[in-house]
Amino acid sequence: MEQYNFFGALPFVVMWFVVQLGILLEVLVKNPKRATFLYSCIGLGLVAISAIIVYPQSGTTFQGMINFGGYVSFFDILFTVSGILTIIAARPYLNNAEFEHDEFYSVVILAVSGMMLIARANNLLVLFIGIEVMSVSFYILSGYFRSNIRSIESALKYFLLGAFATGFLLYGIALMYGATGSIEYASLTTAITADSALQLYFFLGVALFLVGLCFKLAVFPFHQWAPDVYQGAPSVVTGFMSTAGKAAALSAFIPFSLAVFQTPIAQKYQLILAILSAGTMIIGNVSAVAQTNVKRMLAFSSVAHAGYLMMGLVSSNTAGLQGILYYSASYILMQIGAFVVVSVIEKNNSENLEFSDYAGLSKKSPYLAGLMSVFMLSLAGIPPFAGFFGKYLLFTSLLDSGFLWLVIVGVVSSVISLYFYLGLIVQMYFKDGNDTELPTETGIASITLIVATIGVVLLGVLPSLLVNTFTFLPK
Amino acid sequence: MGVLSLLLTLFVPLLGAIAVLFINKEQSKAIKSTAFVMSIVTFLLSLLLLPNFDSSNPTFQYVVNQLWIPSLDAGFRIGLDGMSLLLVLLTTFIMPIAIASSFSGIKKREKEYYAMLLILQFGMTGVFVALDTFLFYVFWELILIPMFFIIGVWGGKDKIYASIKFFLYTLVGSLLMLVAIIWIGLYAKDPAVYGKFTTDLVAIKGFIGSIPYDIQVWLFLAFAISFCIKVPLFPLHTWLPDAHVQAPTAGSVILAGVLLKMGTYGLIRFNLELFPLVSSHWATPIAWLSVIGIIYGALVAMVQTDVKKLVAYSSVSHLGFVVLGIFSMTVEGIQGAIIQMVNHGLSTPMLFLCVGVIYDRRHTREISEYGGIARVMPIYTVLFAIAMFASVGLPGLNGFVGEYLTLIGAFVSPVYNNTLFAILSATGVIFAAVYLLWMWQRVMFGTNDNPENQNLQDVTKQELWQMIPLVVFIVWIGVYPGTFLKFTEASTRALVGKIEAVNGISPRYNSLPTIQKASHQHKQSDHKSHNGADKHDNAHPSTDSKPHK
Incomplete structure (x- = not known):
């Protein structure tokens, strides 16, 4: 192993330059908004390309602190793509709100860099730094509308609870270090099997670490912050946080879980994950049923989706990992798409968000209504859209590892979820709305919407396109 | 050529739907004619399936086997046997009629409407030809979306309730089926079984018998509940009357004509073919439910004041015969069930078309609003009579053939081994005569004293031509059912032979x-x-x- 493999670390090296130059750019150019916008898209695009270049590789570098290639590159691409989609959709949204500032784009890039660090961490401290970079960026982004009371509330809530969760995370890392004398994933497992006297500290550390991760992923019972934060934050930011942010937390969850599965507590750990997953799916979907606000409904539905994604962690076999990766990709597309539709229709940062505001949307804008229906059906897991195949993979992996009861919980909660996903379609298509004008101008957000829709349909019809690239997973 | 025409039969409707979506929504005429022409072309293409079809071959023909998702061995596997051939032809035959029947009734959002109808056709054809459980499931679910919109956007007063009920009912059932499909796929992973996860129906048939019996029961139930909801079998039928009453005429025509057949098709294709032993053990309870459905549906139909609801409940009753025939596990019973599926797919759509005719004129379906219509609409009265008598089961028309065969099947069935089923079900035929004739008499005869009914226009040319093709086949099957029965005979005999071999029961179908x-x-x-x-x-x-x- 080379100590410093800069080629392997290429995506992150590029990202580093993009972030640093981005901050400088604002003072150097005349029209910083436009320039930063273009720069961010191109910068993230370059990162994505370099991630594709490193995709076939795999290994560890920088003295075993970060991984590269395969798995990492896959998440790099997810993060950068969702960053680009968010930035493109944000421009018209922020313009409408008359609150476009160049730092928005810089902070999004910064958040993406944090996520990338999470995905490539092979070391708990690197992981911690990544989580902090991402979280701090999210605190800023959710309070971006600094004159709007809901946005401020959202940011404050997120910050206070998030800081608390970070404490858990750090304490967990400290305990695990104390028990094993190592902060690398790989040596955690070997160290623990060597000395059983320290197991209690280790398990406590795992538990606290788990709490921290579950908070970031908004998993039951640590999900309460999510609806308020997601509702108050600017819609495009919510779309970004609830997708890429979750994928980032998952990218840390997967190697961590795989490591814990090597320890003697594997069975208990698996059961805990299963219970958390079941609880998340049920609470998320049942709470979403009661919502009358579309953004809040989507917030709860994103909680539920964290539960679906965790099903793959429970099984942790190849199909399960395939399921997580595939479902993360499709979930990012459909959820960002849905939030972008919300952001187009939204007015003054908190109006036009009720279900009843969507009544008759299919007449006012068949285009938006059609795309929203695709996203809703995909979120509900109806074929031929991507959401269905993701669930199929996850259910398959779970049944394979003998968790029939969890599959049944998943199936039942999917049925419950239909109520509100269809409910929105009912509003858009079956109800005749009032005569109030809805803002339906999409501007360049159309790019995001169309990319997301094509992705959702294409991944649904030809899932092999994506699944075949998961060659880095164990067979 | 058979394979090509099968592929075209499947995909032309989808192309048609896309084509319709690209027409400007102002050009109503272009939209209608594109949709209609596409459905006619599909029908003609499906006729090309006939010449090369070998009806003495019980296995699947025109098979296409193309891997779709290699990691899960899900494939684009399609093919036809006699039963699927008949049902595909029924679908392609009903669609142009359904589309034509919408020309006058559907005024809003025509573009989306015709696109939905064509997507629906794509899904239905797919269900009947899929030879891969994953593909089957995808098509099965695909149908929910267009039907949900057809009821919900173009439906009647309580359309939202009806459409959501339809969607949820079907989805609950099909998710159970999904779990069963995955379970079977995982079972195949065992190297001693198949060696990899699979959803290939033909492969599944090879190893399904080695699954432990008690697990087979669960799998059987998962499939059966899903299909019985669709059929619908009593007591899972409550979505049907709502959906029928709220759906626009074409929606009801397709729902009754083809959609319900997916359930009975599934019962034969999956439950009987995959789990012959469990099927025979569960045949009696299912038969009781069908008998209850036959009588209950008929009794409820009798007290309806709404013509469309009456026809909807008559479907519950008629499909009870189909399920009874299927689970009799005799050649007569299953042949009768298949031909009864086709019959019901012809006569009930015609009844719905007839209901649509008076509804278009008067915007009410209450029986009490009518009376003495025969005097002002003589041709209509005759057409309605044909549909009604076909549905009642008058000898010489198609309904008789199907009911007769299913009743024989139930009578001689070694798995029922109880003539009570046939006897009780036979009363359903009498009840059918009661409710249909009574309704017909109240609508057509008596005095025409309602001033609004005095000047009703008789069926237009267009309406007439929608029904004539149906009449032709109603009479054809009634007089010479052999044309149609011969397609399914070989595969039915093979199936029954397999069931008998598994159960160790002796054939009993040669004579009473x-x-x-x-x-x-x-x-x-x-x-x-x-x-x-x-x-x-x-x-x-x-x-x-x-x-x-």
Whole structure:
């Protein structure tokens, strides 16, 4: 192993330059908004390309602190793509709100860099730094509308609870270090099997670490912050946080879980994950049923989706990992798409968000209504859209590892979820709305919407396109 | 050429839907004619399936086997046997009629409407030709979306309630099926079984018998509930009247004509073919439900004041016959069930078209609003009479053939081994005569004293031509059912042979049972029920092996 493999670390090296130059750019150019916008898209695009270049590789570098290639590159691409989609959709949204500032784009890039660090961490401290970079960026982004009371509330809530969760995370890392004398994933497992006297500290550390991760992923019972934060934050930011942010937390969850599965507590750990997953799916979907606000409904539905994604962690076999990766990709597309539709229709940062505001949307804008229906059906897991195949993979992996009861919980909660996903379609298509004008101008957000829709349909019809690239997973 | 025309039959409607979506929504005429032409072309293409079809071959023909998702061995596997051929032809035949019947009734959002109808056709054809459980499931679910919109956007007053009920009912059932499909796929992973996860129906048929019996029961139930909701079998039928009443005429035509057949098709294709042993053990409870459905549906139909609701409940009753025939597990019963599916797919759409005719004129379907219509609409009265008599089961028209065969099947069935089923079900035919004739009499005869009914216009040319093709086939099947029965005979005989081999029951379909034969049968079945448990073990040595994951 080379100590410093800069080629392997290429995506992150590029990202580093993009972030640093981005901050400088604002003072150097005349029209910083436009320039930063273009720069961010191109910068993230370059990162994505370099991630594709490193995709076939795999290994560890920088003295075993970060991984590269395969798995990492896959998440790099997810993060950068969702960053680009968010930035493109944000421009018209922020313009409408008359609150476009160049730092928005810089902070999004910064958040993406944090996520990338999470995905490539092979070391708990690197992981911690990544989580902090991402979280701090999210605190800023959710309070971006600094004159709007809901946005401020959202940011404050997120910050206070998030800081608390970070404490858990750090304490967990400290305990695990104390028990094993190592902060690398790989040596955690070997160290623990060597000395059983320290197991209690280790398990406590795992538990606290788990709490921290579950908070970031908004998993039951640590999900309460999510609806308020997601509702108050600017819609495009919510779309970004609830997708890429979750994928980032998952990218840390997967190697961590795989490591814990090597320890003697594997069975208990698996059961805990299963219970958390079941609880998340049920609470998320049942709470979403009661919502009358579309953004809040989507917030709860994103909680539920964290539960679906965790099903793959429970099984942790190849199909399960395939399921997580595939479902993360499709979930990012459909959820960002849905939030972008919300952001187009939204007015003054908190109006036009009720279900009843969507009544008759299919007449006012068949285009938006059609795309929203695709996203809703995909979120509900109806074929031929991507959401269905993701669930199929996850259910398959779970049944394979003998968790029939969890599959049944998943199936039942999917049925419950239909109520509100269809409910929105009912509003858009079956109800005749009032005569109030809805803002339906999409501007360049159309790019995001169309990319997301094509992705959702294409991944649904030809899932092999994506699944075949998961060659880095164990067979 | 057969393969090509099968592929085209499947995909032309989808292309049609896309084509319709690209027409400007102002050009109503272009939208209608594109949709209509596409459906006619599909019908003609589906006729090309006939010349090369070998009806003496019980296996699947025109098979396409193309891997779709290699990691899960899900494939684009399609093919036809006699039963799927008949149902595909029924679909392609009903669609142009359904589309034509919408020309006058559907005024809003025509573009989306015709696109939805064509997507629906794509899904239905797919269900009937899929030879891969994953593909089957995808098509099965795909149908929900267009039907949900057709009821919800173009439906009646309570359309939202009806459409959501329809969607949820079907989805609950189909998710159970999904779990069963995955379970079977995982079972195949065992190197001793198949060696990899699979959803290939033909491969599944090869190893399904080795699954432990008690797990087979669960799988059987998962499939059966899903299909019985769609059929719908009593007591899972409550979505049907709502959906029918709220749906626009074409929606009801397709729902009754083709959609319900997906359920009965699934019962034969999956439950009977994959789980012959469990099917025969569960045949009696299912038969009771069908008998209850037959009588209950008929009784409820009798008290309806809304013509469309009456026809909807008559569907519950008629499909009870189909399920009864299927689970009789005799050649007569299953042949009768298949032909009854086709019959119901012809006569009930025609009844709905007839209801649509007066509804278009008067915007009410209450029986009490009418009376003496025969005087102002003589041609309509005749057409309605044909549809009604076909539905009642008058000899010479198609309904009789199907009901007669299913009743024989139920009568001689070795698995029912109880003539009560046939006797009780036969009353359903009488009830059908009661509710249909009574309704017809109240609508058509008597005095025409309602001033709004005085000047009703008789059927237009367009309406007439929608029904004539139906009449042709209603009479054809009634007079010479052999044309249609011959397609399914070989595959039905093979299926029944397999069921009998698995169950160790002797064929009994060559003649009606004599008293001696019947008592012999009794003894045999006593033996069977006493030693039921042992028998499973004999038939399936793997029962004791540890449960698979």
